[in-house]
Amino acid sequence: MTTEQYAIPGLRNVLYIDLTSQSYHVEERLDLYEKYIGGVGVATNLMLEEYKEGTGPLDPEMPIIFSTGPLSGVYPTCTKTVALFRSPLNGELGESYAGGHLAMSLRYSGYETIVIKGSSRYPVYVTIHDDKVTFRDASSIWNLSSAIDVGQVLRRVEPGAGRRSIIRIGPAGENGIKYASVNVDTYRHFGRLGLGTVFGAKKLKAILVAGNKEIKSPDHNAYRKMYGKLYETIVKTGLMEKYHNLGTSENILVLNELKGLPTRNLQATSIEGVENISGENFAEKYLIRRVSCAGCPIGCVHVAMLKRPFSKAHEYETLNVSYDFELIYALGSNLGVADPEAVLELIDLCEKAGVDIISMGVVLAWATEMQQRGKISTEDTLGLKLSWGDKAAYLRAIELVVKVPNEFYAALGKGVVYASKKYGGEEFAIQLGGLEIPGYHTGLGNILGLTVGFRHSHLDNAGYSADQKAFNQPISDEKIVDYIIDEEDRRSILNCMVACLFARNVYTYENMVQALKCIGIEKTEEELKELGKDIFRKKYELKNKFGFKFENLSIPKRFFETTPTTGKLEEERVGKAIEMYRKKRGL
Structure with a gap:
């Protein structure tokens, strides 16, 4: 050709x-x-x-x-x-x-x-x-x-x-x-x-x-110069050091120390033995290589090797399993699992099945608490007894969720909202906006960001970063709301490019304008900012068409029972922040 x-x-x-x-x-x-x-x-x-x-x-x-x-x-x-x-x-x-x-x-x-x-x-x-x-x-x-x-x-x-x-x-x-x-x-x-x-x-x-x-490119010299500038910024800053070295799993020890790591279905915000499932321990004992996406110099994908016996005659298979912060949280701390090899086995099974690991971890954590409270029986679970840290039980549970052998596992396969409405336990089903939560319980910014975001994801607006600012130096709720709005608009533009959000501080508005110009696309910084607001409006138009309504939002009680990093939250305060966001956005 x-x-x-x-x-x-x-x-x-x-x-x-x-x-x-x-x-x-x-x-x-x-x-x-x-x-x-x-x-x-x-x-x-x-x-x-x-x-x-x-x-x-x-x-x-x-x-x-x-x-x-x-x-x-x-x-x-x-x-x-x-x-x-x-x-x-x-x-x-x-x-x-x-x-x-x-x-x-x-x-x-x-x-x-x-x-x-x-x-x-x-x-x-x-x-x-x-x-x-x-x-x-x-x-x-x-x-x-x-x-x-x-x-x-x-x-x-x-x-x-x-x-x-x-x-x-x-x-x-x-x-x-x-x-x-x-x-x-x-x-x-x-x-x-x-x-x-x-x-x-x-x-x-x-x-x-x-x-x-x-x-x-229409102007190859200008393009090469801009490429070099961006490349140097990426590889010679903390961006490269953080994401290439330990990757996002570096955050396990940090969030645990800050009491912001959801543990045992968010009954706690730190886990005993956390050093065993830390990014440092995975890197020292299991990391075998790093993988990059095409066109990225960082290599943030961390792959571990797990050696597993399959007979008593010293016969083994080796598994290559990628891991990161969210996966370790979902199948580690949130299930009370502090054994790194158990976490890798659970990740591997989910990868083969093709399920979202965050959702699976939250669903299983809810089911564990439900069984411990006597709200579901071993008849529902087909004889399986779920308990925190029990790798074998969770491996079997994942298989059953995917195979759908009965009504209970069918409910688990429809997510924690559906399952908790059917069997009870909505007050400790840790979801926001119908989506099982990622690995943060840091404060108002995180809960607000997950609740109002386009897809109820921490990547919509990084509300946990607002909590980090509030932890270091107290800021008003209004400033937290403003931070979330600014991030939503900025990320809308980054997601037009489409840049990895790890490099969000490299692709500033100024750098995006220059990068686009080098390939023949003329946009001003103000045009990009207005476009971000326009995309926000269009996405919320879609959300509304699909049935989203602010008045239908509800936050499970567990989020107010377990103290996050920045201190205990009151439901009324979160409600006022949501209403403030809604008014500022004109929604």
């Missing part, structure tokens, strides 16, 4: 795929890209175009949209792809980001965005090789027990080494677990809110993207 070259501004192609008819077409959407740049800005507007009133999360015509940005595959750490969908977990806007090779592969295929609609009559996987899209029968890999194995099979049978990405689901997506994830190039994921469930409903097992086109 001859290599084609594209000036970067010309890469504004949207690939539309229909799984029902197994057809596709391409449109150049200059109208969207000139105003919304790319990434989440373009994806949000496409979702507003494609969504039909009353379409449910798993209906065939509910679209999945993948989008990259103008800086993807062009500048360092601009490695992400955004996925937009309607979440089967909470019914709201589903927004998820993944690294790996996908953004690079899409752009070198000649596309910045893919819109997928319809539903296949039988399992399929889709291959995208530059201008050719092929629909292949996936029946032979539909029931594989591991999402990891699917990638290994497709790498053998499909061409396209190098600029290639493979995304796929595991058994959880096939079985309709509402928080099923999509595995991206083995160590990355579209994790939260159930994109894997949507794949499964569409009978879409995997997508393989391989591109041979090239991207050519």
Whole structure:
């Protein structure tokens, strides 16, 4: 195949795929890209175009949209792809980001965005090789027990080494677990809110993207200079030191010391023996390599080697398991597990099943407390006795959630909101906005940020960072609200590029303006800031269409019973902060 070259501004192609008819077409959407740049800005507007009133999360015509940005595959750490969908977990806007090779592969295929609609009559996987899209029968890999194995099979049978990405689901997506994830190039994921469930409903097992086109900048000298500036800033600052050295697992000891690490279903905020599951201990005893997303110099993906016996004759298998702060929290402290090898085994099983690990950890923690309180029986759990720190019981529980053998495990597979409404225990179901919480209990900023955010994620606005500021020097609730609003707008722009949020302080407004200019896109700082506010409004328009209402928000009592880092919270104070946010946003 001859290599084609594209000036970067010309890469504004949207690939539309229909799984029902197994057809596709391409449109150049200059109208969207000139105003919304790319990434989440373009994806949000496409979702507003494609969504039909009353379409449910798993209906065939509910679209999945993948989008990259103008800086993807062009500048360092601009490695992400955004996925937009309607979440089967909470019914709201589903927004998820993944690294790996996908953004690079899409752009070198000649596309910045893919819109997928319809539903296949039988399992399929889709291959995208530059201008050719092929629909292949996936029946032979539909029931594989591991999402990891699917990638290994497709790498053998499909061409396209190098600029290639493979995304796929595991058994959880096939079985309709509402928080099923999509595995991206083995160590990355579209994790939260159930994109894997949507794949499964569409009978879409995997997508393989391989591109041979090239991207050519209109002013190569200016581009090289800007690239060098950004690269030097990344590798010669604390960004490189923190995320390459220990990665996010460095935060385990920090949050534990600050009494902000959710433990045993948030009954506590620190765990005994935390040093065993610290990033330091994982690095010293288990770390074997670091992996980078395509186009990133940092190498923040930390991979551990776990040696596990499979017979009494000294026979072993070795597992390569990636870990980070959120995974250690979800399957470690929140389940009362302080054994590092147990944490790795639990992560590995979830990875193979293809489930969001944060949601799984919270669901199992709730179930453990429910059983300890006598609210569910061993008849419900099929004889399983859940107790804090019991690796064997949790491994079995994960298997049962994915296999759905009875009504109780079916409820667990629908998330902690559904399960707690059915069986009780809503007051200690640690969720906000219908999404199981990440690993922070730091104060007002965190709870407010998770409650009002686009997707109820700490990545929407980093409310825990506001708590950190308040811990170091007391600040008013209004300033916490203002911080969250500013971060939401700024991250909306970063997610148009689409930059990794680890590098958010490298991609300042000034640097984004210069980086865009070097590739032929003229935007001022004020235009970017106004665009961030516009994207916010559009995303909340989507949230409202999907059923979000402020008056339906409720915060479980557990958040007010367990003292966070910045001191005990009162429900009234949080309610006032939510109302302040709502008024300032004009919602």
